[in-house]
Amino acid sequence: MDFIVEYLSFFVIQGEGGDTNAAKTFSHYQTMDRYDYADSELKSFLDGEFARIVKRKAERHPTTEAAPTKIGRFIVEPGYDLDSNPNYNTFQRLRTAESAAEFHGFADELVRLYMDAAAVRGGAFIVVHATPNRYTDEPILFVLKCDFEPKIARITDERNLISHVEMAISARNMKSIQYPYMPEEGMLEYWELKIHQASHARYFEDFLRFISYEKAMPELMSEQVLTMVHEYMEDKWQGSEGEERQQEANQFEVWAASEKRELQESWPQERVVAAAERLVELQPNLSVAFKLGDVSVKGPLSEFGQSIHFATYNGRYVALIEGDFFQFDRSMSPVELLQPPDLLEVLEVVGKSKEKERPKDDLPY
Numbered sequence: 001m002d003f004i005v006e007y008l009s010f011f012v013i014q015g016e017g018g019d020t021n022a023a024k025t026f027s028h029y030q031t032m033d034r035y036d037y038a039d040s041e042l043k044s045f046l047d048g049e050f051a052r053i054v055k056r057k058a059e060r061h062p063t064t065e066a067a068p069t070k071i072g073r074f075i076v077e078p079g080y081d082l083d084s085n086p087n088y089n090t091f092q093r094l095r096t097a098e099s100a101a102e103f104h105g106f107a108d109e110l111v112r113l114y115m116d117a118a119a120v121r122g123g124a125f126i127v128v129h130a131t132p133n134r135y136t137d138e139p140i141l142f143v144l145k146c147d148f149e150p151k152i153a154r155i156t157d158e159r160n161l162i163s164h165v166e167m168a169i170s171a172r173n174m175k176s177i178q179y180p181y182m183p184e185e186g187m188l189e190y191w192e193l194k195i196h197q198a199s200h201a202r203y204f205e206d207f208l209r210f211i212s213y214e215k216a217m218p219e220l221m222s223e224q225v226l227t228m229v230h231e232y233m234e235d236k237w238q239g240s241e242g243e244e245r246q247q248e249a250n251q252f253e254v255w256a257a258s259e260k261r262e263l264q265e266s267w268p269q270e271r272v273v274a275a276a277e278r279l280v281e282l283q284p285n286l287s288v289a290f291k292l293g294d295v296s297v298k299g300p301l302s303e304f305g306q307s308i309h310f311a312t313y314n315g316r317y318v319a320l321i322e323g324d325f326f327q328f329d330r331s332m333s334p335v336e337l338l339q340p341p342d343l344l345e346v347l348e349v350v351g352k353s354k355e356k357e358r359p360k361d362d363l364p365y
Helices: 034-038 042-055 086-095 100-115 203-207 217-237 243-257 269-282 343-347
Strands: 003-014 025-033 069-074 123-132 140-150 167-169 175-179 181-184 187-189 192-196 211-213 287-292 295-300 308-313 316-321
Touching: 003 034, 003 042, 003 100, 025 034, 025 100, 034 042, 042 123, 042 140, 042 175, 086 100, 086 123, 086 140, 100 123, 100 203, 175 181, 175 203, 181 192, 217 243, 217 269, 287 316, 295 316
Parallel strands: none
Antiparallel strands: 003 025, 003 123, 069 192, 069 211, 123 140, 140 167, 140 175, 175 192, 181 187, 287 295, 308 316
């Protein structure tokens, strides 16, 4: 996907060394129209980045809260339209600018908002108004932040901007905002934007204060599980109150708040399988991960009760995983040469005490 850059404003954020707490200032280096951009060094530096930003995948419910790429949605009060959101209005003014001078003025407003964010580092701040040359005539706004890096390129002056010599900006860890979000080529979501920040510092989330992000999948699933626990409690106790109910509620509360949780032994197999099926309907790719003793296991939640089983035998927990074949990916081990015994033979040794170490006097010399 190629883009025609209509306007581009280039700012430099400056500060003392790498101290994120030091006072920061910014300078406007240049604002270009399409003709200036076509003849600039920035064209070769940025042209490929626009397509990469648009094509970068983002999950509406990411697998982790720290996902670098997220979809944000403008926050509005019930009954109000998009133009009641300050962040939307800022972006929309940039998208509808009719001259380079007007675009520069709106871009200056944006960089001033960014300067108020926490942990801002020095680097280049670039605001781009670009139109895809296929699929749609609607402009897309890109906001790019490139930290300073050595031996990549050097910012020189307001006229030449960058030269390929020693120092300055790299696209390698470029942070970006794309508005509107394009879930498919030619389809624009005006209520949504896409941010990418390959860093633990959440710059864009901090300075875009009127945008919400969907919950990460682990948090969303935890809420669903707690809802099922509440349904179970209501079904079991039928509205009655008492000490036993309170004790069980406290037990679930402690369990839910724990970082490392143990098997609760509260629900029968059928109820657990039914609950897992409800979650898989919402998100088919959910996993179940657990640790039994010192062994870690991870598999599809949909396989619990199918090819992943929990059991007890001789006072010990047993995790049974069935399948048609084994596959080993790392360095070879003698385990790969095993002729597997029958399961009943293995169960005979489950729960038996380990052979005690012999005293040193009994060790052979």
